[in-house]
Amino acid sequence: MRSGQSNIVKDSITEEVSAVIADFDNNKQNDLIIGSAGGNFYGKMKPLLDSYFLNKDSIFTKNAFPEIYENSSVIRANDFNKDGYIDLFIGSNAVSYDFGNTPNSYLLKNDKGNFSVVENKELTKIGMVTDAVWTDFDGDGWDDLIVVGEWMEPTFFKNNKGKLEKVTLTNEKLNGLWQAIIPFDIDNDGDIDYILGNWGTNTKFKASDKYPLRMYYDDFDGNGDTETILASEKDGEYYSLEGLDQLSGQLSSLMRKKFPDYKSFAGMPIEKVFEGNSLSKARLLEVNILRSGYLKNNDGKFNFIAFESPLQLAPITSFVTYDFNNDGKLEVLAAGNYFGLKPYHGRLDAFSGALILDEKNIIPANYLGLELSKKSVRHLNVLELNSKKYLLITVNDAPAEVYKLINYN
Numbered sequence: 252m253r254s255g256q257s258n259i260v261k262d263s264i265t266e267e268v269s270a271v272i273a274d275f276d277n278n279k280q281n282d283l284i285i286g287s288a289g290g291n292f293y294g295k296m297k298p299l300l301d302s303y304f305l306n307k308d309s310i311f312t313k314n315a316f317p318e319i320y321e322n323s324s325v326i327r328a329n330d331f332n333k334d335g336y337i338d339l340f341i342g343s344n345a346v347s348y349d350f351g352n353t354p355n356s357y358l359l360k361n362d363k364g365n366f367s368v369v370e371n372k373e374l375t376k377i378g379m380v381t382d383a384v385w386t387d388f389d390g391d392g393w394d395d396l397i398v399v400g401e402w403m404e405p406t407f408f409k410n411n412k413g414k415l416e417k418v419t420l421t422n423e424k425l426n427g428l429w430q431a432i433i434p435f436d437i438d439n440d441g442d443i444d445y446i447l448g449n450w451g452t453n454t455k456f457k458a459s460d461k462y463p464l465r466m467y468y469d470d471f472d473g474n475g476d477t478e479t480i481l482a483s484e485k486d487g488e489y490y491s492l493e494g495l496d497q498l499s500g501q502l503s504s505l506m507r508k509k510f511p512d513y514k515s516f517a518g519m520p521i522e523k524v525f526e527g528n529s530l531s532k533a534r535l536l537e538v539n540i541l542r543s544g545y546l547k548n549n550d551g552k553f554n555f556i557a558f559e560s561p562l563q564l565a566p567i568t569s570f571v572t573y574d575f576n577n578d579g580k581l582e583v584l585a586a587g588n589y590f591g592l593k594p595y596h597g598r599l600d601a602f603s604g605a606l607i608l609d610e611k612n613i614i615p616a617n618y619l620g621l622e623l624s625k626k627s628v629r630h631l632n633v634l635e636l637n638s639k640k641y642l643l644i645t646v647n648d649a650p651a652e653v654y655k656l657i658n659y660n
Contacts, residue, residue, distance in 0.1 A: 265289070265298045271326045273337045276364030280306040284316075286323030286341060293347035295320045301341065305364065317368050321355050322347060329385035329394050332413035336361040340396060342380030351468030351479040351534065356380050356398075358415065373417045378403035382431045386443065388420070389551055397445065399429035402466060402536040405447065405546065421546070421553045424460050424539040433570035435583050437545050437610045445546040445553070446583055446607065448567030452560075455492065455596050457483045458538045465489060469533035471525065472502045480521070480533075488520040494595075498524075543567045543585075545610070562613065565589065565602035571631035573640075575606060575619055577658060583607040584616065586628035586644070600625045621654070 269286035276282065283304040292298045301323055303316035324344035328337050338361045343354035353376050358369040380400040388395050393410040404425040408415040431448035438444060450456065458464040462484035470477050478501045481492040491498060495516040499506040509524075510516040522530065542557035557563075567587040575582050586604045604616025604623035616623055623644070630645035633656070640656040 269323055269326045271328045271339070273328050275303075275337055275361060276305055277336065278307065280308070282306045283311060284326060284328075284339070286326045288322035288324065288343075290322075290345075290347050293349075301326075303366070315365070317357070317359065317366055319355070319357055319368075321357075324380055325382050327383045327385055327396075329396075330361075331358075331385070331394060331396070331410055331415070332360065333393070334361075336363060339366065340374075340383055340385070340398075342377075342383050342398065342400070344379045344381055344400060349477055351466060351477060351536065353378060354380075371415055374398075374408060374415060377406055381429060384432050384434060384445070386434045386445075388443065388548075390442075397432060399427075399432045399447065401428045401430075402426065402538060403429070405429065405432065405445070420551065421555070423555055424463075425555055426463065426537055426539045427458075427541065428456075428538055428566070430566050430568045430587070431570055433572065433583060435545075435572060435581070435607070437583075437607065438547065439609055440548075442548045444548045446570060446585070447544060447546065447555075448570065448585065448587060449543040450541045450566050451543060451563040451587075451599070451602070452541050453564045453601060454541070454599060455483075456538075456541055458541050460539050463537035463539045464541075466536040467525075467530055467533040468536065469529070471529055471533070472505050474504075478502060480525070482521045489522070490519075491521050491524060492595075497593075556610070558613070561615075562602075562605055565599040567602065569628055569631045571633055571642075573633045573642075573656065575656070576608075580608075584619075584631055584642075586616070586623050586631055588624070588627045590627050590647070600627070604628075 265287050266289040267285050268288045271284050272281050274281055285302045287301055289298055299320045303314045304311040305314045321343040322345050323341055325342040327340045330337050339359040342356045346352040346354045355375050356377055358371050358374055359366045360369050377398050378400045379402055380398055383398045385394045385396055395410045396408040398406045407418050407420050409418045428450035433446050434443045435446050436443055456464050465482045467480040482489040495513055543562050544555055544557035546553040547556050565587050566589045567585050569586050571584050572581045584606055587602050588600045590598050604621055606614050606616055627647040629647050632643040634641045634643055642654040642656055644652040
């Protein structure tokens with residue numbers, strides 16, 4: 252095998268899932284940081300390490316970077332301490348082979364092109380992070396941070412002159428399966444609101460304040476490996492979302508002894524499936540809301556407003572802002588769908604995308620010439636090439652799609 256082919260094979264081991272381009276060493280040339288992940292890697296396996304490339308006259312050289320062995324899900328850049336160098340937040344969404352455990356996320360300080368970890372316990376163990384945004388939500392001139400993820404609430408970190416501190420800006424229960432966030436003044440009142448992509452309501456999942464969706468996390472059978480048990484409410488009782496076959500696959504020694512056949516298992520509430528203190532000693536994670544919607548800004552406090560049913564058909568996983576209709580105002584394009592579920596749940600593929608003009612005007616994306624149903628959209632980006640704008644749609648397990656954006660003015 253030739254050396255070039257060998258490098259390609261070696262590089263293909265790493266799953267590169269996120270990236271950020273910026274001038275990190277202030278030499279007026281954009282550098283590159285790539286976030287890596289992969290469910291097949293765990294512990295201190297090198298394919299989990301993120302990569303940092305410095306650019307000098309279009310030659311990229313790999314540079315030292317903190318050794319963070321996590322499944323990076325999102326990288327967001329910002330000079331949060333205003334020292335003239337761009338810093339980073341790197342979020343993680345899962346621990347390989349240990350789903351339900353809280354991964355580590357990191358704030359990295361940039362010291363003249365060299366990064367180091369900033370200790371922040373609240374931020375490090377924030378949850379299963381899927382997205383984040385730097386934004387001045389309190390209008391004090393310092394960019395703050397909002398983090399969203401699965402089995403967690405949108406979490407606000409106020410930037411107190413270079414130090415991030417967790418604050419509470421809503422009094423609602425907003426634990427969700429959040430997938431994406433974007434700032435947008437949706438009500439045109441002059442302050443910034445935040446649009447949130449959630450799982451939607453067209454699924455087997457059910458969640459509410461009174462009866463949240465539950466996930467129990469523990470080593471239930473004492474074999475040294477952890478398991479997660481999903482449960483939802485029906486008629487005031489909680490039942491496992493997994494059938495006997497699926498539970499036996501995880502907990503064979505427990506299930507088959509107690510339930511020798513399907514009849515003995517049928518209709519059993521979760522408290523009777525796992526008796527004693529099995530559930531009480533497990534870690535409990537909950538989801539209260541599955542609807543996508545937006546956080547409305549009310550003088551620095553926020554309340555959640557859900558979108559109508561057409562935007563609840565499937566998970567909304569990505570947003571991008573642009574003046575798509577050439578009216579001189581920004582709109583938000585939303586897309587999503589998700590296929591990585593067990594057959595019991597089916598494919599969540601019914602969302603065809605939507606263009607959000609404001610809180611009262613939301614139109615299907617096919618008005619723009621886009622058809623995004625049956626596609627699992629992961630990212631939306633607006634790119635500029637030779638003074639022309641393009642929409643890049645990244646689709647899971649399919650070729651990326653590129654559309655030229657036409658300016659009629």
